[in-house]
Amino acid sequence: MISLCGLAVCPLNLSDYGNKFLMMACATIPCHVRASFSADVPSLPADPTSHKLPRQRQCSIPSSFSIEAHNLSFNISRHNKFVPILKNCSLQVPPGQLWMLLGPNGCGKSTLLKILAGVLHPSDGTVNVNRPNSFVFQNPDHQVVMPTVEADVAFGLGKFSLGSDEVRCRVAKALEAVGMIEYLQSPVQTLSGGQKQRVAIAGALAEACKVLLLDELTTFLDENDQMGVINAVKKCVRGPEQVAALWVTHRLEELKYADGAVYMEDGRVIMQGDIASVSHFLNRTCKFYI
Numbered sequence: 695m696i697s698l699c700g701l702a703v704c705p706l707n708l709s710d711y712g713n714k715f716l717m718m719a720c721a722t723i724p725c726h727v728r729a730s731f732s733a734d735v736p737s738l739p740a741d742p743t744s745h746k747l748p749r750q751r752q753c754s755i756p757s758s759f760s761i762e763a764h765n766l767s768f769n770i771s772r773h774n775k776f777v778p779i780l781k782n783c784s785l786q787v788p789p790g791q792l793w794m795l796l797g798p799n800g801c802g803k804s805t806l807l808k809i810l811a812g813v814l815h816p817s818d819g820t821v822n823v824n825r826p827n828s829f830v831f832q833n834p835d836h837q838v839v840m841p842t843v844e845a846d847v848a849f850g851l852g853k854f855s856l857g858s859d860e861v862r863c864r865v866a867k868a869l870e871a872v873g874m875i876e877y878l879q880s881p882v883q884t885l886s887g888g889q890k891q892r893v894a895i896a897g898a899l900a901e902a903c904k905v906l907l908l909d910e911l912t913t914f915l916d917e918n919d920q921m922g923v924i925n926a927v928k929k930c931v932r933g934p935e936q937v938a939a940l941w942v943t944h945r946l947e948e949l950k951y952a953d954g955a956v957y958m959e960d961g962r963v964i965m966q967g968d969i970a971s972v973s974h975f976l977n978r979t980c981k982f983y984i
């Protein structure tokens with residue numbers, strides 16, 4: 695054990711990583727999950743005959759959106775065949791809003807989220823996502839890994855040169871924001887799935903994240919935990935920091951908590967807009983299966 699600004703954390707080099715979740719991916723995520731990261735699946739160029747791998751283009755023009763993507767494509771090679779996974783996807787999410795990302799299994803939601811998080815590089819297109827941003831996975835056991843809630847939320851702060859008072863203050867504020875302050879000293883293995891998700895979100899908030907990219911946080915949660923996580927995210931986006939959140943879900947009842955939604959099918963963005971318009975579209979086209 696070593697101490698991070700007075701908080702007990704596990705023996706890891708805290709100075710040389712940029713993202714707790716990526717580091718945890720290497721340390722804790724089973725091989726089948728890790729296989730979806732960029733190191734294992736390089737994207738192919740838009741032109742399959744070209745041998746040059748493309749670089750992700752970060753748009754440098756200031757934008758009024760917290761999340762912005764234009765004409766993103768992502769291609770892979772499967773059995774020596776060129777397979778397009780994302781096709782010309784564009785979307786925008788303003789600051790201080792929660793948007794849902796919807797679509798049937800395999801349509802490319804998680805792939806799009808990973809590109810927005812910088813975990814995967816697109817084959818083509820432009821990405822502009824405010825930093826710092828954080829990607830929270832479906833399974834909280836892959837990311838809430840420290841012995842106590844306090845240590846887990848403090849973990850990501852190791853890369854900043856912060857005094858112990860500042861660390862404690864940030865940890866407390868982040869846990870307040872997600873309604874978990876009374877669990878400060880609790881061992882993480884005693885938490886429910888929803889409580890772990892809220893601790894994972896607190897970790898991102900403690901790092902002053904401007905954007906939360908959330909992949910099916912509530913799939914395995916009961917109604918109580920589901921509402922706890924939704925309320926925690928809503929509180930973040932309504933707060934003074936104007937955090938923007940993009941939330942992948944299959945649970946259509948969660949739409950009513952969002953400010954807007956993006957609907958995908960077969961690697962394409964089919965529809966995006968306010969909740970009334972997207973709900974109307976889904977009802978009209980009988981998209982009940984997502």
Ligand SMILES: Nc1ncnc2c1ncn2[C@@H]1O[C@H](COP(=O)(O)OP(=O)(O)OP(=O)(O)O)[C@@H](O)[C@H]1O
Nearest residue numbers: 729730735770779798799800801802803804805806
């Ligand atoms: N590492 C990978 N290697 C090969 N194909 C992949 C990989 N990751 C994703 N895919 C393929 O890309 C497509 C989109 O997958 P993705 O996980 O983004 O879908 P999704 O919309 O998140 O689905 P779900 O709702 O089931 O989570 C699928 O056809 C999937 O098989």
Ligand SMILES: [Mg+2]
Nearest residue numbers: 803804805909
């Ligand atoms: Mg997915």
